[in-house]
Amino acid sequence: MHVNGDPLVMDRGPVRPKSRTSSFVKVAERIGVPVALLIVIVIFGFLEPSTFLTTGNLTTILASQAVLVVLTLGLIIPLRAGDYDLSIAGTLTLSAMMIGVLNAHLGMPIWLAIVCALAMGVSVGFINGFLSLFFRIDPFIVTLGMGTLLLGIVLLISGDQTFSGVSTGLVNVVIIDRFLGVPLEFYYVLMIAAVIHYVFEYTTVGKRLLFVGTGREVARLSGIRVGKLRIGALVSSGFLGALAGIIYAGTSGSADPSSGASFLLPAFAAAYLGATTIMPGRFNPWGAVVAAYFLITGVTGLAILGINTWVQDVFYGGALIIAVVMSQLVRRRQQQDIA
Amino acid sequence: MCPLTVEQSVSIALNNFSVAFGDTRALDDVSMRIMPGKVHGLVGQNGSGKSTLIKVLAGYHVPEPGAVIDVGVRPVTFPLSGSSFQGYGMSFVHQDLGLIPQLSVLENFLIRELSSKSQRWINWSREKERVNLTFERFQLRHVDLMAKVGSLSLAQQAMLAIVRALEGVTTDPGEGELRGGLLVLDEPTAYLPEDDKEHLFKLMRDVVATGRSVLFVSHYLEEVLQITSHVTVLRDGRVVGDLPSRDLTTDGLVELIIGRTLQSGAVSTAPSSSKKMGLQVENLRGGFVNGVDLHILEGEIVGITGLLGSGFEDVPNLIFGSKRAEQGVARVGDTEYELGSMHPARAIDAGIVLIPADRQHQGLSLSLSVLENVTLQLLSQHRNKFGLSRSKMLRTTERLMEDFDVRPRDPLRKVSELSGGNQQKVLMAKWLASDPRVVLLDEPTRGVDVGSRQDILMKIRAAAIRDGISVLCASSEPDQLVELCDRVLVMGGGRVVSELARSELTKDRIVERCYSAAASNVV
Numbered sequence: 001m002h003v004n005g006d007p008l009v010m011d012r013g014p015v016r017p018k019s020r021t022s023s024f025v026k027v028a029e030r031i032g033v034p035v036a037l038l039i040v041i042v043i044f045g046f047l048e049p050s051t052f053l054t055t056g057n058l059t060t061i062l063a064s065q066a067v068l069v070v071l072t073l074g075l076i077i078p079l080r081a082g083d084y085d086l087s088i089a090g091t092l093t094l095s096a097m098m099i100g101v102l103n104a105h106l107g108m109p110i111w112l113a114i115v116c117a118l119a120m121g122v123s124v125g126f127i128n129g130f131l132s133l134f135f136r137i138d139p140f141i142v143t144l145g146m147g148t149l150l151l152g153i154v155l156l157i158s159g160d161q162t163f164s165g166v167s168t169g170l171v172n173v174v175i176i177d178r179f180l181g182v183p184l185e186f187y188y189v190l191m192i193a194a195v196i197h198y199v200f201e202y203t204t205v206g207k208r209l210l211f212v213g214t215g216r217e218v219a220r221l222s223g224i225r226v227g228k229l230r231i232g233a234l235v236s237s238g239f240l241g242a243l244a245g246i247i248y249a250g251t252s253g254s255a256d257p258s259s260g261a262s263f264l265l266p267a268f269a270a271a272y273l274g275a276t277t278i279m280p281g282r283f284n285p286w287g288a289v290v291a292a293y294f295l296i297t298g299v300t301g302l303a304i305l306g307i308n309t310w311v312q313d314v315f316y317g318g319a320l321i322i323a324v325v326m327s328q329l330v331r332r333r334q335q336q337d338i339a
Numbered sequence: 340m341c342p343l344t345v346e347q348s349v350s351i352a353l354n355n356f357s358v359a360f361g362d363t364r365a366l367d368d369v370s371m372r373i374m375p376g377k378v379h380g381l382v383g384q385n386g387s388g389k390s391t392l393i394k395v396l397a398g399y400h401v402p403e404p405g406a407v408i409d410v411g412v413r414p415v416t417f418p419l420s421g422s423s424f425q426g427y428g429m430s431f432v433h434q435d436l437g438l439i440p441q442l443s444v445l446e447n448f449l450i451r452e453l454s455s456k457s458q459r460w461i462n463w464s465r466e467k468e469r470v471n472l473t474f475e476r477f478q479l480r481h482v483d484l485m486a487k488v489g490s491l492s493l494a495q496q497a498m499l500a501i502v503r504a505l506e507g508v509t510t511d512p513g514e515g516e517l518r519g520g521l522l523v524l525d526e527p528t529a530y531l532p533e534d535d536k537e538h539l540f541k542l543m544r545d546v547v548a549t550g551r552s553v554l555f556v557s558h559y560l561e562e563v564l565q566i567t568s569h570v571t572v573l574r575d576g577r578v579v580g581d582l583p584s585r586d587l588t589t590d591g592l593v594e595l596i597i598g599r600t601l602q603s604g605a606v607s608t609a610p611s612s613s614k615k616m617g618l619q620v621e622n623l624r625g626g627f628v629n630g631v632d633l634h635i636l637e638g639e640i641v642g643i644t645g646l647l648g649s650g651f652e653d654v655p656n657l658i659f660g661s662k663r664a665e666q667g668v669a670r671v672g673d674t675e676y677e678l679g680s681m682h683p684a685r686a687i688d689a690g691i692v693l694i695p696a697d698r699q700h701q702g703l704s705l706s707l708s709v710l711e712n713v714t715l716q717l718l719s720q721h722r723n724k725f726g727l728s729r730s731k732m733l734r735t736t737e738r739l740m741e742d743f744d745v746r747p748r749d750p751l752r753k754v755s756e757l758s759g760g761n762q763q764k765v766l767m768a769k770w771l772a773s774d775p776r777v778v779l780l781d782e783p784t785r786g787v788d789v790g791s792r793q794d795i796l797m798k799i800r801a802a803a804i805r806d807g808i809s810v811l812c813a814s815s816e817p818d819q820l821v822e823l824c825d826r827v828l829v830m831g832g833g834r835v836v837s838e839l840a841r842s843e844l845t846k847d848r849i850v851e852r853c854y855s856a857a858a859s860n861v862v
Contacts, residue, residue: 202726204718211715215704221661221695222715223687281706 029330033277033287037294044301051304055181063175063183065296067092067248071263072270072292073192074240076283078139079271080200081233082213086264087128087143088241090150091121093260095245097154099170100163100255110167118242124150125238129231139234147264154257164254174250185247189289192240196285209233210282269320270295276326295319350374351521351552354407358391358400358576365391366402367576373521373569378543378553380563380584383573384596384850385815389556392573393525397431428520428551430504432527434647436496440489445470447488448503477502477542494535497527498542505546520551528557529648540566558646560589561858574598593854597847614638616670617809618658618691618777623667623678626653629833631667635777635809640799642812642820644849645830646857654830655779655813659686659693671776687716690776694766696785698759702766705755709745709765710736712754716773739768744794760791767795771802778802780812784819796823817849831856 044052051057071092078085095117102113128146132139168176175183200206211219212229219226244263249255273294274287295316302311351373358366366388373379383389394400396408438447448470449461467484474482479502488496504522524543528536543553543566557563563570564584572580572595580595614636623631627650635641645651656662658669660681667678671689686693695701703712714721714732721731736750743764745757754762763784770778783799784792800823802808814820820827827839829852836856839848 198726201729204727207711207715207718207727210707210711211704214706215700217701218704221659221683221693221701223684225684 029276029280030278033273033294034290037290037297040294040297040301044297044304048301048304052301057300057304059182061293061296061300062186064251065292065300066185066189067244067251068263068266068270068296069189069289069292070192070240070244070247071267072274072288073189073196073285074237074244075267075271076274076285076288077196077209077236077240078230078233079275079283080213081209081230082216083132083139083230083233085125085128085143085234085237085241086140087124087147087150088237088244088267089261089264090147090154091124091238091241092245092248092263093154093257094124094150095121095242096249096255096260097158097163097245097257099166099246099249101157103167103170104163104165104255110169114170114246117246118239121238121240121242121245122235123238124241125235126231128238129234132234133227133231139230143234147261151261154260158255158257160257162254162256166249166253166255170246170250171253174247185251188247192243193285193289200284205229205232265320266292266295266316269316269323272327273319273323276323276330280330281327291323352407352409353392353396354409355405356392356395357403357406358388358395359403364576366395369573369576369578371571371578371581373552373554375552376547376550377568378547378555378566380567380570381554381556381573382558382560382563382570382592382596387573387596388576389573390525391576393431393433393523393554393556396429396523429523430521431523432497432500432504432525434526434529436500438488438496438500441487443485443487444482444491444499445484447499448473448506473502473506477505477545492535494531494538497531497535497539501527501539501542521554522546522551523554523556525556526558526647527555528559528562529646536562558854559857560592560854564589564592572596589854589858593851596854597850617807618811619670620658620678621668621670623654623657623664625657625664625666625678626650626662627833628653628657628664631830631833631835633811633828633835635811637807637809638803639826640803640810640812640824642814642824642827643830643835644814644817644820644827644853646853647815649830649853649857650833651813651828651830652781652815655693655781655811658811659683659691659779661693661695687773690774691779692716692770692773692775692777693779694770694781694783696782698762698766703754703762703769706753708751708753709740709757710750712765713739713769713772716769735772739772743768743798758788758791760788760795763787763791763795764798767798771798771808774806775808777809777811780810780814782814782816783812784816792819799823817846820844820849821846829853829856831859
């Protein structure tokens with residue numbers, strides 16, 4: 001149709017894909033954080049082989065910190081839809097405290113306490129979603145308020161006390177029982193990540209969620225029920241926040257009114273760092289798992305080296321900033337590819 | 340700030356303006372003289388060079404060497420810098436008015452000063468008084484300075500923008516030496532109701548009474564003849580007419596604009612009854628649309644067009660439900676849909692799809708891959724027993740990329756990494772592959788290179804003929820309508836005013852009908 005030398009033909013671009021970024025850079029991007037995790041393990045193992053490389057320590061890292069990983073996995077669902085859930089640490093704390101108060105203090109059967117805590121998480125997610133959608137408020141603000149409100153309720157129902165003596169039934173299935181020497185909660189993490197991966201990649205809901213997060217108007221004009229999906233994502237994060245709280249209570253065998261809130265920032269750091277790896281450029285569950293373990297390993301290793309506790313905050317805060325900077329660099333690099 | 344007298348004023352001369360974009364000459368040696376104290380009209384089709392001319396004056400485009408602006412006071416040199424036009428006594432009200440809806444009237448009024456002066460403190464009560472005085476001077480009443488601009492009517496917003504522009508001229512630093520002054524109004528009346536146009540015209544007369552000039556750009560020729568004393572007509576970047584308004588009629592003006600004699604008589608052919616009805620819409624109202632009936636046969640491509648503000652651009656969105664209609668019924672096959680409660684999901688279920696004009700924000704998710712974008716509407720066809728099958732989706736995407744000639748053929752490439760034309764092909768593939776019965780197109784080739792444009796138009800035709808899809812194409816490009824459509828509906832004042840059958844479709848006729856449709860609605 002076009003003769004040679006037609007200027008139009010040049011505009012149409014080559015048929016063969018041509019990428020300016022070498023495949024090496026792309027692969028390096030994908031496996032960056034997993035490699036960093038290995039490097040961190042090797043360094044600490046070299047510096048402190050007698051403490052860091054013990055099964056006890058590795059078990060601690062894999063299992064006892066599972067709470068943070070579950071929380072991160074909860075967070076990436078609304079993030080995938082383009083929304084923040086800042087109330088998720090409040091949900092975690094309230095959920096753990098409900099186990100403490102209902103089971104340890106009031107003697108409610110543990111299964112019923114768990115059901116109540118999960119129902120609370122789902123309700124919080126639904127209220128977050130309803131307020132955001134019905135009144136058209138940014139979930140960022142709604143969940144910011146909700147998070148603090150939930151922490152207030154924790155203080156109210158606990159009287160600012162710590163409750164110990166959570167049912168051994170829960171403690172056993174969380175941290176005592178082991179498979180291949182690792183407490184079961186580590187496997188819960190893997191199961192949750194696998195389910196989220198399946199939903200994100202192999203279901204229509206997951207694909208639609210991606211469009212809601214990357215182009216809301218595109219999603220709406222493609223007939224996607226944007227509001228329902230956003231509420232669904234916040235309900236999911238509420239549910240996983242509550243589940244993280246149950247695991248938290250099971251791990252420590254008790255519930256305290258304050259420590260849960262400190263999980264929020266590390267969870268965001270892990271979610272954003274996770275979005276730069278495995279599937280760079282989007283929030284993905286396996287990236288989140290690897291990133292969370294990278295952060296936990298770093299903090300644990302530094303603690304073993306005898307560095308003060310302030311380092312934890314510096315490390316987590318710094319990681320969040322670096323993660324966001326990195327994701328910006330990835331985006332800019334991809335834009336340069338076009339130009 | 341004393342009113343300037345006509346005697347002091349000088350005419351503004353623009354000489355030898357030429358601007359080229361690549362091979363096209365947007366302006367070719369354009370000269371005109373605007374007399375002081377007069378409203379001067381500037382008319383021409385889309386693409387005739389009107390907006391290029393205005394952009395040259397505003398310092399946005401740099402003309403080729405030899406261009407001269409003479410405002411009578413000081414020599415003007417090119418390139419004009421960003422806001423230097425203010426120093427030459429020119430001020431502009433562009434089509435989009437340049438107001439920020441979230442801010443108050445007062446804040447909008449002070450924007451220019453807030454951005455240009457290195458003023459550290461704002462004396463709000465003094466500024467308020469000053470703006471109130473200005474409003475009084477221009478008889479702009481019933482406007483609350485603290486109200487958000489977004490809450491005002493379109494007419495009030497237009498007035499506000501104009502008064503702001505006027506005030507900019509009169510209080511400029513170089514006021515002492517400034518005698519003339521030119522206010523450029525680019526299509527200010529397109530969205531104004533009749534009553535407010537009167538107010539606007541009064542305002543323009545007040546302005547010229549002080550010795551300033553107004554350059555009035557409009558498609559509404561009746562209005563142009565009513566308010567101007569002189570009209571310059573542009574066609575293909577050249578001045579083809581420069582006449583006193585009293586010597587002109589609207590018909591004469593249209594002839595100058597399209598460059599040939601008018602053919603009289605509105606001919607309309609009845610739809611051939613052999614084919615089945617694809618889409619029927621009755622009494623559609625909402626936005627700028629005020630009672631539209633239309634029908635499209637299976638396999639038929641119907642264009643809909645008109646001037647800015649005629650409502651044609653709202654029709655696809657109102658049928659699709661992406662913009663809520665006040666009223667109306669759509670019939671697809673045997674099913675009837677109430678358009679007042681239509682929304683995109685329901686429209687898609689009904690087999691109606693909309694291919695939006697704003698590809699980047701409404702059509703495609705740029706940060707996702709071609710595969711993900713193209714298969715979004717086809718997800719249910721790509722399941723196996725484990726869920727979505729990536730390999731099936733990959734095959735479909737490869738087939739569609741081949742079909743629609745998307746280059747490069749990389750299904751995993753992000754859409755943002757494709758050229759505009761290829762993005763548009765991906766958008767077409769996404770929707771045409773979803774097996775629709777009715778396709779609504781909104782400016783289908785905006786921002787698309789010429790080669791891709793041909794491909795896209797061919798694809799639409801093929802889909803209509805082969806699959807019997809009914810197509811409604813809203814477009815402001817007459818060329819495109821001629822190439823694509825079996826029939827074209829021309830809107831004016833929110834209604835379909837005339838209809839052109841395939842046999843009578845020419846670019847000139849479409850343009851002519853657009854102008855006469857607009858004129859027939861001017862009371």
